[in-house]
Amino acid sequence: MSTLPVAVAEAIKGWLAAGEIEVFFGYTPGPTGLRATPTMARTPEEVDALIWDATCEANLAVYIPKHKGHKVGLMAKGCDARAIVGLIQEGQVARENLRIVGAACAGVIDPRRVASALGLYIEELEGARLDTDRLTIEGAEMPLSEAMVEQCGACTQHTPSLYDVLIGEPGGAPRAEPEGAADPYATVHAMEALSADERWARFTAEVPAATCAMPAGTPAPCATAPSALPTARRPSGPTPRSPRRTSSSSR
Amino acid sequence: MAEPQPTADWEPKILAFLCNWCSYAGADLAGTSRLQYPPNVRVIRVPCSGRVNPIYIVEALRQGADGVLVSGCHPGDCHYLAGNYFARRRFAMLQRYLEYLGVEKGRVQFSWVSASEASRFAEVVTKVTEDVRQLGPNRRLRMATLEGLGDALAGPSAEAEE
Numbered sequence: 001m002s003t004l005p006v007a008v009a010e011a012i013k014g015w016l017a018a019g020e021i022e023v024f025f026g027y028t029p030g031p032t033g034l035r036a037t038p039t040m041a042r043t044p045e046e047v048d049a050l051i052w053d054a055t056c057e058a059n060l061a062v063y064i065p066k067h068k069g070h071k072v073g074l075m076a077k078g079c080d081a082r083a084i085v086g087l088i089q090e091g092q093v094a095r096e097n098l099r100i101v102g103a104a105c106a107g108v109i110d111p112r113r114v115a116s117a118l119g120l121y122i123e124e125l126e127g128a129r130l131d132t133d134r135l136t137i138e139g140a141e142m143p144l145s146e147a148m149v150e151q152c153g154a155c156t157q158h159t160p161s162l163y164d165v166l167i168g169e170p171g172g173a174p175r176a177e178p179e180g181a182a183d184p185y186a187t188v189h190a191m192e193a194l195s196a197d198e199r200w201a202r203f204t205a206e207v208p209a210a211t212c213a214m215p216a217g218t219p220a221p222c223a224t225a226p227s228a229l230p231t232a233r234r235p236s237g238p239t240p241r242s243p244r245r246t247s248s249s250s251r
Numbered sequence: 252m253a254e255p256q257p258t259a260d261w262e263p264k265i266l267a268f269l270c271n272w273c274s275y276a277g278a279d280l281a282g283t284s285r286l287q288y289p290p291n292v293r294v295i296r297v298p299c300s301g302r303v304n305p306i307y308i309v310e311a312l313r314q315g316a317d318g319v320l321v322s323g324c325h326p327g328d329c330h331y332l333a334g335n336y337f338a339r340r341r342f343a344m345l346q347r348y349l350e351y352l353g354v355e356k357g358r359v360q361f362s363w364v365s366a367s368e369a370s371r372f373a374e375v376v377t378k379v380t381e382d383v384r385q386l387g388p389n390r391r392l393r394m395a396t397l398e399g400l401g402d403a404l405a406g407p408s409a410e411a412e413e
Contacts, residue, residue, distance in 0.1 A: 191351070200353025200391055 025074040026050035033128035034111040057108040073099035081160030102163025107152030263317040263383040272330040274322035276366035288373040289380040301334030305345040312392040318383035357382040
């Protein structure tokens with residue numbers, strides 16, 4: 001984790017001192033080290049405790065409508081800036097009542113993805129250490145691109161569209177592999193290319209057998225091998241099944 | 252997987268949800284006008300196409316219908332002002348979802364038929380019947396136990412419990 005650049009921290013302190021804003025929404029280190037906790041800063045000391053790194057996943061724009069009528073400042077990634085623009089367009093807040101610290105973001109960490117990669121529960125993750133492009137946790141090491149929120153790989157707006165002060169370079173190169181996502185809708189296109197039979201085979205491969213049982217004698221699509229498409233995560237082992245209804249009673 | 256081939260005497264079973272104010276009246280008019288349309292439809296009268304829960308459609312397929320037709324008033328003509336707008340949105344969603352699951356396109360169809368459009372009703376039913384006939388029997392989303400309830404109850408369901 002890293003604190004804010006000095007110039008940025010000074011700017012925030014200046015806004016607070018001048019009364020341009022009443023409070024600043026930022027991030028402090030979270031308990032697991034994988035997800036930062038949103039916090040409010042009103043004093044210079046509190047501003048000094050703020051951080052910006054890849055664990056700052058939360059969208060702080062949600063606090064704007066909760067402080068309607070107040071002048072607030074906040075940190076915003078590219079995606080959060082879109083939320084702020086939405087709020088401004090809907091008249092929820094005026095741009096002149098906001099002070100925005102933009103952050104050129106290369107993607108944020110998804111603790112769920114990390115936990116599932118390690119086969120652990122989120123609560124069990126501790127002692128994460130973040131380097132420029134690697135994440136070390138629980139004795140394992142993974143590239144940041146594999147710990148990121150998957151959607152970040154398809155992000156088109158790494159630099160916020162509006163800000164007063166920016167952390168990082170405008171249009172700065174993202175850290176991790178978004179280039180690999182030349183087509184952000186690759187999975188959708190792959191799905192659209194499938195025939196009805198292939199889709200059904202894929203679907204039945206993911207649901208309990210009883211749901212798709214066929215009349216005797218017909219080829220059972222359940223037996224068809226799942227396609228190469230990414231399938232939804234599902235706990236292994238027997239799946240609990242609702243009691244079968246044998247009568248024709250309707251819901 | 253090969254398409255299941257319908258046997259020679261197979262006839263599609265089609266369930267039709269008709270809105271009381273337009274399509275059902277249209278079907279009524281088609282009948283009183285002695286218009287010919289395929290006898291494959293089983294009609295369920297509903298107050299409004301907005302009354303049709305998407306789950307009814309899925310359940311119909313589950314219970315063995317080969318096709319489902321939902322028909323209501325033309326947009327803007329709903330007796331309850333907005334029921335068919337709700338229906339339209341729901342069915343747009345349901346159709347995309349069924350498509351995603353791999354239920355063949357054309358098994359579930361929607362149409363707008365007003366009370367005076369008897370000939371249109373006959374056309375719609377003919378078209379749906381032909382489409383479903385082309386697709387063959389519904390093998391997907393179908394509850395196995397319904398295939399010959401008497402002896403099959405033990406058979407397929409026991410397999411399914413595997």
